[in-house]
Amino acid sequence: MKFSVIHKLRILFILALAVLLTNAGVCYSHTMKLFHNQQWMTSSHTVITQIETILTTFQDTEINQQNYLLTKNLDALKDYKTSSQSTLDNIQRLRQITINQNLSHKWIFLLEQKIRARFAQLTQEFSLSQNPSFTAQPRPEIPQLISERLTNERNSLQELIQQSQISYQKTLTTFSLAVFVNVLLLFFLYKLLQRYIVKLQQTETTLRQNEHRLRAIFDAELGCIQLIARDGTLLEINASGLAMMEVESTEAVIGKSINWVIAPEYQQAFAALHQSVCQGNKETLEYEIVGFKGTRRWWETHAVPIVDESDGTFLHLAVARDITKRKQAEQKIREQRVLLDVATDAILVRNIHNQILFWNKGAERLYGWKMEEALGKNVGELLHHINSPQQQEALLTVIDKGEWQGELHQLTKDEQKVIVESRWKLVKDKDGQPKSILSVNTEITSKKQLEAQLLRSQRLESIGTMASGIAHDLNNILAPILMSVQLLQMKLHDPQMQKVLNTLENNVKRGANLLKQVLSFARGIEGKKTIVQIRQLLIEVEQIVQQTFPKSIICHTNIPENLWHVSGDTTQLHQVLMNLVLNARDAMPHGGTLNISAENVVLAPEGGAYIVIYVEDTGLGIPSKIQQQIFEPFFSTKDIGKGTGLGLSTALSIINNHGGFINVKSEESQGTQFQVYLPALLSNTQLVNSEETELLTGNGEEILVVDDEAIIREITKSSLEAYNYRVLTASDGEEAISIYTQYQQKISVVLLDMMMPTMDGAIAIRQLKNINPDVKIIAISGLLSEPDAGVILSMGVKAFLSKPCTAKELAQTINAVNVSG
Numbered sequence: 001m002k003f004s005v006i007h008k009l010r011i012l013f014i015l016a017l018a019v020l021l022t023n024a025g026v027c028y029s030h031t032m033k034l035f036h037n038q039q040w041m042t043s044s045h046t047v048i049t050q051i052e053t054i055l056t057t058f059q060d061t062e063i064n065q066q067n068y069l070l071t072k073n074l075d076a077l078k079d080y081k082t083s084s085q086s087t088l089d090n091i092q093r094l095r096q097i098t099i100n101q102n103l104s105h106k107w108i109f110l111l112e113q114k115i116r117a118r119f120a121q122l123t124q125e126f127s128l129s130q131n132p133s134f135t136a137q138p139r140p141e142i143p144q145l146i147s148e149r150l151t152n153e154r155n156s157l158q159e160l161i162q163q164s165q166i167s168y169q170k171t172l173t174t175f176s177l178a179v180f181v182n183v184l185l186l187f188f189l190y191k192l193l194q195r196y197i198v199k200l201q202q203t204e205t206t207l208r209q210n211e212h213r214l215r216a217i218f219d220a221e222l223g224c225i226q227l228i229a230r231d232g233t234l235l236e237i238n239a240s241g242l243a244m245m246e247v248e249s250t251e252a253v254i255g256k257s258i259n260w261v262i263a264p265e266y267q268q269a270f271a272a273l274h275q276s277v278c279q280g281n282k283e284t285l286e287y288e289i290v291g292f293k294g295t296r297r298w299w300e301t302h303a304v305p306i307v308d309e310s311d312g313t314f315l316h317l318a319v320a321r322d323i324t325k326r327k328q329a330e331q332k333i334r335e336q337r338v339l340l341d342v343a344t345d346a347i348l349v350r351n352i353h354n355q356i357l358f359w360n361k362g363a364e365r366l367y368g369w370k371m372e373e374a375l376g377k378n379v380g381e382l383l384h385h386i387n388s389p390q391q392q393e394a395l396l397t398v399i400d401k402g403e404w405q406g407e408l409h410q411l412t413k414d415e416q417k418v419i420v421e422s423r424w425k426l427v428k429d430k431d432g433q434p435k436s437i438l439s440v441n442t443e444i445t446s447k448k449q450l451e452a453q454l455l456r457s458q459r460l461e462s463i464g465t466m467a468s469g470i471a472h473d474l475n476n477i478l479a480p481i482l483m484s485v486q487l488l489q490m491k492l493h494d495p496q497m498q499k500v501l502n503t504l505e506n507n508v509k510r511g512a513n514l515l516k517q518v519l520s521f522a523r524g525i526e527g528k529k530t531i532v533q534i535r536q537l538l539i540e541v542e543q544i545v546q547q548t549f550p551k552s553i554i555c556h557t558n559i560p561e562n563l564w565h566v567s568g569d570t571t572q573l574h575q576v577l578m579n580l581v582l583n584a585r586d587a588m589p590h591g592g593t594l595n596i597s598a599e600n601v602v603l604a605p606e607g608g609a610y611i612v613i614y615v616e617d618t619g620l621g622i623p624s625k626i627q628q629q630i631f632e633p634f635f636s637t638k639d640i641g642k643g644t645g646l647g648l649s650t651a652l653s654i655i656n657n658h659g660g661f662i663n664v665k666s667e668e669s670q671g672t673q674f675q676v677y678l679p680a681l682l683s684n685t686q687l688v689n690s691e692e693t694e695l696l697t698g699n700g701e702e703i704l705v706v707d708d709e710a711i712i713r714e715i716t717k718s719s720l721e722a723y724n725y726r727v728l729t730a731s732d733g734e735e736a737i738s739i740y741t742q743y744q745q746k747i748s749v750v751l752l753d754m755m756m757p758t759m760d761g762a763i764a765i766r767q768l769k770n771i772n773p774d775v776k777i778i779a780i781s782g783l784l785s786e787p788d789a790g791v792i793l794s795m796g797v798k799a800f801l802s803k804p805c806t807a808k809e810l811a812q813t814i815n816a817v818n819v820s821g
Helices: 005-071 074-097 102-128 141-220 239-245 264-277 324-342 361-367 379-384 389-401 445-491 495-523 534-548 570-586 647-657 710-722 733-742 761-771 789-795 807-820
Strands: 224-228 234-237 283-290 296-307 314-322 346-351 356-359 403-411 417-428 434-443 530-532 553-558 566-568 592-603 608-617 661-667 671-679 702-706 726-730 747-753 777-781 799-802
Touching (some): 005 102, 005 141, 074 102, 102 141, 141 239, 264 283, 264 296, 264 314, 324 361, 379 389, 379 403, 389 403, 417 445, 445 710, 530 570, 534 553, 534 608, 566 671, 570 671, 702 710, 702 733, 710 807, 726 733, 747 761, 747 807, 761 777, 761 789, 799 807
Parallel strands (some): 553 592, 702 726, 702 747, 747 777, 777 799
Antiparallel strands (some): 296 314, 346 356, 403 417, 530 566, 661 671
16 A cells, blocks of 8 residues: 555654653653652651641640649740640641541541640649648650651651662653654654645645635525624625625625624624624524615524634624525514414414414403413313214315304313314315314304393293283282282271281282282383381381291391382392392201391592392302303293292392392302392481371262173272262273263273273273363273383373272272362
């Protein structure tokens, strides 16, 4: 195998370097050995000196002790203490000097123990010296121990000195031989270098040729290649970089600062990158440049440090490529994303494995999950918690047909149920294979709730229609019973019978009030309002609770004496309170505490005066997720057959009609508190007695009673005759018109039923008004409650009575109509 001159030179240079290093190593080895011997000698000498010092201070201690015993001089005692402490301190210094000599440590430990024992003996001799017969005994044991150690240390030192002299002779001989060998090597290297220089001259031409080739490759690169000095000036740039900068020659940019081409808003970032690269770090940056002709371009630069051979510092080598088109595409994507985020619908993209790839702001608003939380999650687990059959069916449909549309029941982050109208579209890859699914979800929860409410309203309307018919018939049944009872009360004066009749009257009135409540709920008709003493109403409710509730439920009340009054329907408010306390009872199946209280409040700002009624129990509580539903009609948590779901909805309707509102506070297992707010009447002078004490009788006026029920006609006639009225009767509207036409001048008031066959009350009223515009008509019905005043006036009706009414109410109304003219 043949070797070139360079290879031979390299081999000889390596051999020479190896010999030099070997010689240097040998010299270094002998030198270091000599150096270590010198250190050992120094250390040994230090140890000897320290041991001699310990011996001296120990002897001084014994001398000072003897001196004090003989002279009793306090200065001798002071010198004794000083020398004894110095002895111990010197032992510690000796231990530090010989810290790496285990054998010395053992000897030092023995020495210290003996010296401390001797010091203890010397101290004891101070007290024994008071005895005249005492004589101090010297102890040569410690000086002998120290002397033996000094002899050993001196012998070791002498051996080290002899070894050092031998090492010195060897080092001097080796060094002389190494110098001779190195001179020979340098001579050979000089000859080889001469030949190497010739070879370098021969290769210089080849290097120039390679440089031209590299420059051609450099300029052929499509990206911009730049070499930037530490001060930011441009050292090199290729042809593509010149084209991007819109300059024609390197002279226009070489030697100038690179900042001129960088857009101003990115110059600070580029300066930070340049500083980092010049410290030896690799960096990447995206920024904009502005060409010589004003064209803006986006660059992505990959910067690496390279060593400047002149001073060993780093230069900045940057390879930049034009990413303007990519940036424009990214900007377009961002704009499209903004449009998607502006959309109110929830827009999401998933892969065919149901993992979420895209999640817009509409989805964040609808479901509560942030984009960072949703990305990568399984749609079924996130929005359904399980892969529902509906979800699986939709997935199969969209893969098969390319699209799907339907309703989905989903869950939000806080476990709220939502209903969405969902539209799915399949997205395929370039090979036509399913890649992802685009979903657009529109929330229709409110719409569905409105539809459900509409259905409930339709059911309520049906119930109202049915209830109206039943109430009409029942009122027609109760009306003659109530009037008959009152006639019997007027005719029978036996106390026992009066008690029975009073009980019967009260039960008939309760039945009538119950029918009014059914109509009030079913048709939203307001009851008759009077001034109500809330305190008295609460006391009555308390009595019912005490008498009828289980003994395991303890009832407490706090009802102030100065409680304001309200304008309302006593029966309806009583119904509200009874509904609340019954619900409280049902919430405490194992007993508990029921608190009923009230207070006067003024809501700020300018909220007005209210009475607040509190009904609070310590029962099961209401789960937070259904607290918004408890006032919905037909909503109930009770078992089938134990509740209709109309109680709280009826209560809310009644309180709303009274201008008030209801608040609820409840926690599971912590009980429930209902707060009923009713607008207050601040003046008690508005109170009136609803019962007339004066008995109003007629003066023989003629009254026309019109009703399709014969029993009602007869009992009404008997009742009015008992109050000194004369009565004519008609079974329908046509007969009433006929009778009124015949006895118009005698008839004072027409008592007209509104619900009759052949001709109902409204038509009869118009006919009667045609005959006599001034006719006095009292409308009566078992179906309607108090109608609107405008409707009454438009029909020409003077008053209105609901069936069943008492004979006394009938007589008072007739009297009032006659008096008013």
